[in-house]
Amino acid sequence: MAKQAKAQATSGGDNFTRWLVIGMVALVVITGVVFSMMSQSTKASASFAALKDYKLTEAVAATVDPAQGSGIVLNPGSKTQIDVWEDPQCPICKLFEDANGSYLDDLVRTKKATVVFHVLSFLGDESVRTANAQFCAADENHYLDFHKAVYLVQPSLENSGFFTNENLLKIGDYVGLNSKSFIDCVNKGSKLDYVKASYDSMPSYKVTGTPTVFINGKLWERKSPDFNLAEFRLAVEAG
Amino acid sequence: MKTLNAKFQPLLTLIFRLVLGGVLVVAGGIKALSPADSAGAVASYKILPTQIAHIFGYALPWLEVAIGILLIIGLSVRFAAITGGIVMVMFIGAIISVWARGILIDCGCFGGGGAIDPSKAAAAHRAYFIEILRDAGLVLSATYLYFFPYGRLGIEKLTPQI
Numbered sequence: 001m002a003k004q005a006k007a008q009a010t011s012g013g014d015n016f017t018r019w020l021v022i023g024m025v026a027l028v029v030i031t032g033v034v035f036s037m038m039s040q041s042t043k044a045s046a047s048f049a050a051l052k053d054y055k056l057t058e059a060v061a062a063t064v065d066p067a068q069g070s071g072i073v074l075n076p077g078s079k080t081q082i083d084v085w086e087d088p089q090c091p092i093c094k095l096f097e098d099a100n101g102s103y104l105d106d107l108v109r110t111k112k113a114t115v116v117f118h119v120l121s122f123l124g125d126e127s128v129r130t131a132n133a134q135f136c137a138a139d140e141n142h143y144l145d146f147h148k149a150v151y152l153v154q155p156s157l158e159n160s161g162f163f164t165n166e167n168l169l170k171i172g173d174y175v176g177l178n179s180k181s182f183i184d185c186v187n188k189g190s191k192l193d194y195v196k197a198s199y200d201s202m203p204s205y206k207v208t209g210t211p212t213v214f215i216n217g218k219l220w221e222r223k224s225p226d227f228n229l230a231e232f233r234l235a236v237e238a239g
Numbered sequence: 240m241k242t243l244n245a246k247f248q249p250l251l252t253l254i255f256r257l258v259l260g261g262v263l264v265v266a267g268g269i270k271a272l273s274p275a276d277s278a279g280a281v282a283s284y285k286i287l288p289t290q291i292a293h294i295f296g297y298a299l300p301w302l303e304v305a306i307g308i309l310l311i312i313g314l315s316v317r318f319a320a321i322t323g324g325i326v327m328v329m330f331i332g333a334i335i336s337v338w339a340r341g342i343l344i345d346c347g348c349f350g351g352g353g354a355i356d357p358s359k360a361a362a363a364h365r366a367y368f369i370e371i372l373r374d375a376g377l378v379l380s381a382t383y384l385y386f387f388p389y390g391r392l393g394i395e396k397l398t399p400q401i
Contacts, residue, residue, distance in 0.1 A: 017315075018315060018318065021309065021314065021315040021318060022315075022318065024305070025302070025305040025306065025309070025322075028301050028302075028304070028305040029298050029301045029302045029305065031301070032271060032297065032298065032300065032301030032304075033294060033297045033298045033301070036271075036274035036277075036278075036297035037274075037294075037297055039274065040274060040275060040278075040297075043275075124289065155275075156275045156276075156279065157275050157278055157279050157282075157293065158279065158282065158289070159282070159289040159290070160278070160289075160290075160293060161290065
């Protein structure tokens with residue numbers, strides 16, 4: 001004990017070594033942060049590569065229905081109606097989209113079902129911006145394209161600074177949405193009222209998280225641990 | 240007690256160095272290899288503003304690795320023990336904070352992280368409890384190393400008194 005105490009008194013004597021060690025630790029940490037941030041931002045810009053060969057699909061008329069929680073209604077009037085509640089930044093929504101997105105698109109295009117997308121934005125500012133852009137895309141009758149593209153590039157980190165208006169317009173550019181009205185709508189935040197109305201309608205539909213899916217008004221509860229198309233298709237066909 | 244400690248102190252110091260250092264190197268190493276997960280895990284505590292949380296999440300793993308290595312090789316043990324101890328106290332505070340606010344997350348202590356399904360609330364709370372105990376044990380190790388930094392197999396030796 002005495003020896004240790006004495007050592008304590010003298011270990012400060014070698015100030016150089018101590019500062020050297022502290023400096024080295026600081027260097028390691030700073031290098032690590034710079035390295036990590038750079039690898040993140042390269043990954044984010046590389047994600048646009050996923051859109052390189054994207055072809056704009058046929059326009060699908062979309063309307064926003066204030067009576068249905070300001071959802072984006074595609075192919076109205078069908079016997080089957082599917083309501084999908086999602087936040088553009090939610091990683092599990094991406095899994096749902098990866099598994100069932102094309103099937104939903106098909107249902108709309110072949111007029112087999114009405115699909116209502118409720119664009120939520122509870123994950124922060126970047127969700128609000130992205131939701132606004134999605135409503136803008138609906139105005140251009142290309143909601144499905146933009147919706148798909150957002151999930152194709154969705155970064156694994158929420159609110160990492162990726163979903164800026166600039167990048168949203170870049171996504172639009174890649175998929176072929178570059179009309180003046182779309183660009184203005186994104187930049188001006190023209191649809192923020194819908195974004196808010198959609199968010200505010202959550203309690204009245206008892207939606208507490210995303211993705212939440214209703215088939216003909218009935219909550220769809222998935223049984224399998226992962227989203228799989230077969231299970232979802234069965235549920236939709238059962239109505 | 241005193242004589243017992245005197246007898247085993249160099250060995251105990253070595254053991255605590257390896258325990259604390261080993262945990263830090265493993266935990267930090269796993270997280271350093273997947274920076275996005277680490278940044279997301281820190282953000283999910285909802286203590287810091289998101290962007291700052293991300294930077295913190297990038298930095299933390301490297302700090303853990305650096306001080307873990309210092310502890311294992313036995314260099315600047317006192318400095319490393321203080322830093323490691325502060326980090327552990329911070330973890331305990333953060334876990335108590337999310338528990339108190341009713342947030343359900345994976346602590347992301349050894350990689351991973353993020354929100355947990357509400358249906359697993361009981362398991363999550365048990366995990367919080369175990370994590371707090373574990374980190375408290377590591378704080379005790381760090382405290383011991385603060386008082387007795389010199390032991391077996393360390394690069395740094397007692398400076399001879401002249």
